[in-house]
Amino acid sequence: MTDYWLSKMFFDLQTPAAAEVYRADRAKVLARYPLTPEVRAAVLADDVAYLSRLVNPYLLRYYFSAAGMSDAVFLQRIRAAGHGAGKASDG
Amino acid sequence: MAELVGVFAASHAPLVARDWEILPPRVKTDLRAAYGELGRRLAAARPDVLIEISPDHWVNFFLDNLPSLCIGVGEAHEGPPEPFLKSFPHRKLRGHAPLARHLLETALREDFEPSISHHLILDHGFCIPLQRMELDELPPIVPIIVNDLEPPMMSIPRCLAWGRLLAKAIAGFPRELRVAILATGGLSHSIGEPTMGAIDEPFDRRCIRLFADGAERPLVDFLEPALLETGNGGHELRNWVIAHGAAGGRGFELIAYRPVPEVYVGCAWASWEVGRAA
Numbered sequence: 001m002t003d004y005w006l007s008k009m010f011f012d013l014q015t016p017a018a019a020e021v022y023r024a025d026r027a028k029v030l031a032r033y034p035l036t037p038e039v040r041a042a043v044l045a046d047d048v049a050y051l052s053r054l055v056n057p058y059l060l061r062y063y064f065s066a067a068g069m070s071d072a073v074f075l076q077r078i079r080a081a082g083h084g085a086g087k088a089s090d091g
Numbered sequence: 092m093a094e095l096v097g098v099f100a101a102s103h104a105p106l107v108a109r110d111w112e113i114l115p116p117r118v119k120t121d122l123r124a125a126y127g128e129l130g131r132r133l134a135a136a137r138p139d140v141l142i143e144i145s146p147d148h149w150v151n152f153f154l155d156n157l158p159s160l161c162i163g164v165g166e167a168h169e170g171p172p173e174p175f176l177k178s179f180p181h182r183k184l185r186g187h188a189p190l191a192r193h194l195l196e197t198a199l200r201e202d203f204e205p206s207i208s209h210h211l212i213l214d215h216g217f218c219i220p221l222q223r224m225e226l227d228e229l230p231p232i233v234p235i236i237v238n239d240l241e242p243p244m245m246s247i248p249r250c251l252a253w254g255r256l257l258a259k260a261i262a263g264f265p266r267e268l269r270v271a272i273l274a275t276g277g278l279s280h281s282i283g284e285p286t287m288g289a290i291d292e293p294f295d296r297r298c299i300r301l302f303a304d305g306a307e308r309p310l311v312d313f314l315e316p317a318l319l320e321t322g323n324g325g326h327e328l329r330n331w332v333i334a335h336g337a338a339g340g341r342g343f344e345l346i347a348y349r350p351v352p353e354v355y356v357g358c359a360w361a362s363w364e365v366g367r368a369a
Contacts, residue, residue: 004154011153016174056241057283057323059149074287081285 003054005033006043010055010063019066048074049081093190093264097136097271098338098363100331101129101220102278103145106354108219109175118353122223125347125360130224132346132362138271140187141230142194142257144330145216145275146239151208158206159245160253162198163234164191169212179218187231190264194233197260203253211236216327220275230271237333239276239326247311247318250329254336274334276327278348278357284323290350291321295357298328302335302343302361310335324356331361338363 009029013019022029030040042050046069052060064074107114107122114122133141150172152158163186170182198205211234221229238244245253261270278298279291294317301310310332318325335343342364350357 002154007154011149014149014172052283056149058240059283061283061287062149078283078287079285 001054002056003035003039005035006039006051007055007059009033009035010059013066014062022066023068046077048077052078052081093261093266093268093270095258095261095272095337095365096138096269097133098274098334098365099129099133099271099361100274100277100334101126101224101360102356102358103216103219103275104280104351104354104356104358105173105175105215105219106356107223108173108178108215110354114353118349118351121347121349122351122358125349125358126220126223127225128346129220129360129362130226133224133271133273134226136271137269138230139269140190140233140271142190142233142235142261142270142272143213143217143221143275144235144237144272144333145213146327146330147236148214148216148240150212150214151236152238154241157238157241158236159238161206161208161211161236162191162195163208163211163236164188164195165209165211168232168234169210171214171218172212173215176215176218176222179222181218181221181229184213184229185231187233189266190261190268190270191233193264194235194257194260197263198256201256201259203256208236216275220273235333237329239329240323244326245329247314247329247332248307250332251307251311251336251340254333254338257333258337258339272334272337274330276330277325278328278359279321280324280356281322282324282355286322288352288355289322290352290355290357291325292350292357294321294325295348295350295359298331299345299348299359299361302331303345305340305343307336307340334363338365342366 278295346360
């Protein structure tokens with residue numbers, strides 16, 4: 001299932017200036033998007049596995065890079081999410 | 092009349108740009124050699140215009156409006172927005188509006204329904220091959236964006252049909268013009284999925300064999316199911332299939348294939364000899 005507003009936030013954060021604001025104050029940026037409490041909590045917890053089911057995998061990868069997560073940590077978490085996670089295979 | 096003078100394809104892994112300075116020397120040597128040979132062949136074709144086929148990596152389009160295929164008809168296009176492509180030497184790239192509009196009008200006349208854009212930003216998919224080929228001068232570019240990122244996507248038979256349509260449209264352009272096609276993306280890779288980093292070498296080698304064999308049906312029969320199984324980056328093979336269709340399914344020549352785990356991509360470079368008889 002695609003979460004439009006989560007996807008929209010990840011899309012918007014591709015701009016370096018927007019990503020800088022986000023890294024400085026996540027709560028302020030999160031407040032601009034009508035996310036469900038569960039999704040908001042997953043974002044704040046950097047829950048890669050949970051979020052991977054809700055957005056396009058490319059946006060997921062860009063978001064965590066913009067949020068400051070290293071490639072190594074992202075790879076470890078997305079691989080731990082296991083097969084069945086990830087949205088692209090839906091199609 | 093215009094003439095199709097060359098058809099080419101190349102991978103466009105972003106880490107080729109972002110991590111260039113830290114890639115192992117042997118990888119850089121391989122990448123330089125492959126992109127260099129591609130650039131040499133493209134320059135030898137002496138194109139007046141380059142039709143470049145690439146996905147949009149969430150730069151121009153979002154879920155609000157996601158075209159399956161979009162033709163850029165602008166007189167100019169914006170350069171890449173990615174911070175790791177700050178060194179790309181062109182902030183503006185020349186377009187070729189007359190050919191682009193002719194492609195669009197031919198498509199509509201032939202019952203294809205592309206989207207149209209008067210202002211496109213060309214991201215790393217377009218610009219990494221352009222940068223690494225180190226051409227002395229970039230020809231004007233007609234960008235064609237194909238949705239390779241978010242399902243549902245165009246079928247493989249439709250991609251072949253698009254390729255044939257491009258060839259027909261070029262042949263019908265009523266001015267002398269040398270036109271080349273460059274498809275970018277692929278081969279196998281996986282982005283933002285649990286398999287991220289994996290390169291599906293058997294998939295890549297099968298694709299290469301099928302392009303070399305040329306026949307359309309086996310390519311369709313393999314790719315339609317295989318693209319659902321391999322990593323999501325494999326969907327960019329659609330652009331190669333469009334190139335294959337434009338070349339009439341003939342004359343494929345592999346320049347190089349290198350699985351490059353450092354950039355997460357099974358990288359390949361190829362050209363089609365467009366003058367070869369059936």
